[in-house]
Amino acid sequence: MLSSQGIAGAPDALIAAAHETCDARGLPRIGIGITPPYTVATIKIRDELSGQGLSQQQMEQFTHDAFTLYCP
Numbered sequence: 001m002l003s004s005q006g007i008a009g010a011p012d013a014l015i016a017a018a019h020e021t022c023d024a025r026g027l028p029r030i031g032i033g034i035t036p037p038y039t040v041a042t043i044k045i046r047d048e049l050s051g052q053g054l055s056q057q058q059m060e061q062f063t064h065d066a067f068t069l070y071c072p
Contacts, residue, residue, distance in 0.1 A: 001069070007060055009052045018066035025071060032069050 002014060024041035049059050 001065055002062065005043075005065075006055070007054060007058050007062055009054070011051075013041045013048070013052065017045050017048055017062070021063055021066040022071040066068070 002008070007014075020041060024045065028041055049062060054062065
């Protein structure tokens with residue numbers, strides 16, 4: 001699914017990030033006035049994805065896909 005959306009990366013790292021995204025979903029948010037508010041975990045995940053070369057738009061798509069496929 002990700003490759004068809006132009007999102008590339010090491011499959012094991014992307015799967016791990018997807019699971020981390022689900023785990024971070026229910027954590028308390030930080031940052032007043034930040035939309036969307038982030039958790040410390042989601043900031044870490046976004047840094048990891050950015051380090052793999054994903055753009056902001058790709059990270060948003062990745063998050064959507066992670067929620068759709070991996071989150072209960």
